[in-house]
Amino acid sequence: MLEERPILQVRGIRKRFGDRHALKGVSLELYPQEVLGIVGGSGSGKTTLLRILHLEEEAEGEYFLNVPGLEGRNLLALDRYQVPEVRRWLAMVYQDPSRGLRMDFASLTSVVEPLILKGERLYEALVAQGLEALELADFPLERAGSPPKELSQGQRQRVQIAKALAKKPLVILLDEPTTGLDLLVQATFLDTLRTLKRRLGLSMILVSHDLSVIRTVADRIVVLYEGEVVEEGLADQVLEDPQHPFTQELVGAKL
Secondary structure, three states: OOOOOEEEEEEEEEEOOOOOEEEEEEEEEEEOOOOOEEEOOOOHHHHHHHHHHOOOOEEEEEEEEOOOOOOOHHHHHHOOHHHHHHHHOOEEEEOOHOOOOOOOOOHHHHHHHHHHHOOOOOHHHHHHHHHHHHHHHOOOOOOOOHHHHOOHHHHHHHHHHHHHHHOOOOOOEEOOOOOOHHHHHHHHHHHHHHHHHHHOOOOOEEOOOOOHHHHHOOEEEEEEEEEEEEEEEHHHHHHHHOOOOOHHHHHHOOO
């Protein structure tokens, strides 16, 4: 199912906050049209890893994207002014929507912001592309003019998804996107992710503390524990035959 060459690859990622080692030599790959689930408890380093992949945090190690102009370049060694060149290929969906959206402006404004930054200035084109992205995210178009502060948490996350889709990225990074959603809203949101992967051939990295969320959409699973990868493999393999005690505990809790 997976293509041989990864689209994203990290090797030996290390991150410290003072005396605390948040990540201790993490390595992983993401392949085209794959959803990689990263699961771990509080303090495991999963959100820190995602922020590093989005170049919001500095770290030690190697990070590569297999995209034109960036092949073979360690993204962690780039100058900060080169970050926008990398982020054109990446989109981030935050656990807290206020980090990714303009909460007081129309939802459509947040969605088209990446298009404006890319140079699109024609109003009709911005609206058309923004509405298309919102429709792909299963967002009710009649609420496109509503600011995110007036929306439900589930609708805010769909606006974030639409903003990500408007960029036409190669990789979408999702940090605990179902936190605070009730079970029905969570199920429909995850169904949207599955549909987008199938329809658009997207690659995603989905971070969660909840194994039931990861198992719903992930092709492969990486388990983080205290800043280290303690288990990884195909989703069915990890779920049906967990090897590490922490993974066994997670799987057992969901049986």
